[in-house]
Amino acid sequence: MVENVLVIGAARSGVAVSRLLVKMGYHVLLTDQKEILQKNELESLGIEVYEKGHPDSLKERQYAFLVKNPGIPYTAPFVAYFVEKKIPIYTEIEIAFRARKDFSYAAVTGTDGKTTVTTLLYEMLKSEKPALVAGNIGTPLSECALTAENQEYAVALELSNFQLLGIDTFAPTVSTVTNLAPDHLDYMDSLESYYSSKMKIYEHCDPQAWFIRNVDDENIVHFAQNIPCKVIDFSLFRKDVDLYKDDTYAYLHDQILFKLSDLKIVGDFNVGNAMMAACMAYRMGISLESISRVIASFHGVEHRIEYVGTVRGVRIYNDSKATNTHAACAALSAFDQNVILLCGGKDKHISFDDLKQFDSKIKHCFSFGQTQDAFQSIFTHQTSCQTMENALKKAFDCARPGDVILLSPACSSFDQFKNFEVRGEIFKDLVAQLGGEAI
Structure with missing residues (x-):
């Protein structure tokens, strides 16, 4: 008997996992609050498509499990009904993993730095073997599982805590939590539940897998417990750990991974990101020569301390x-x-007090968006603006040669922009328009 699976949310990952589930032999029902543009094509595959709302009739069917878009809260009424009925609810990561056990997975999560680690890791992987990059970084893993030919791939996989909440058997070869800091408190029940959700990344690993544990982060040390695989302790400051550095090199045990001066991206935290990526690539079988070569050629990730140019x-x-x-x-x-x-944007109910430590280096803060006034008590020199464009205009008026203009919002973009990528692209366009000279 063919089992039913209900997919809630028809964004790119929902469409991809629906197709994959059909290929795996399930009967798929797909529902979304909005219009589903691929409706006819999906129905031609035998998928039942329900758009512009979730009809109550879907609650009357029997399902083997549900697959939920990571962005839909478990507290949403339609989802909460199935939570109460104790029907398993997964994200597409779990389904893709079940479909492609032949892939090897290097998984990265954390509050910050995960895109840099994942991107750098992917560059290292693809230098020597067939490789894919997927997950929270853009391409759904289900899409990769569906379209990849019958070939074994090494996958650099960025995972959000939303995606990790919906896994049940996912087991990477190597994984890490880059760091933990308050985030997504508009979605999670508590800070503790947010931190705990990140630790699901190693929950199902076998003893041969590696988990890179950042011992500089007290939250990780506290929450990363009962780890079933080999632990590689990492520190930027200590040398009594497995993954460490001195003034010249990064090391894994007594093995040199790369020369620090070869790294082009700025900031000590990016040294840490590079060390984690290099260690993960090493576990995935990439040579030290390739690791060093990629380190030397990597210029960073778009929208992450990305150098835009110099104006006057x-x-x-x-x-x-x-x-x-x-x-x-x-x-x-x-x-x-x-x-x-x-800085500024959508209010995620997070304190900005951590930024006070940088007050002495802030010549002026121009904050914008929903949280524009929240920075008045943070910085000595602060002006509230309605939009990012207003803020940038004032920044240009204020700036003198030798200054740095830095867009680092400390907030999500969803009050005024579709996503952080759009916000960053608009910022770069505004710099070109307002700069008044070639950049």
């Missing part, structure tokens, strides 16, 4: 991906003085 002697950086204070602190720590900070 003022350096400008796009850090739109900094959607919380922890990421903004990391960016500010990469600069010395005379930073003109552009």
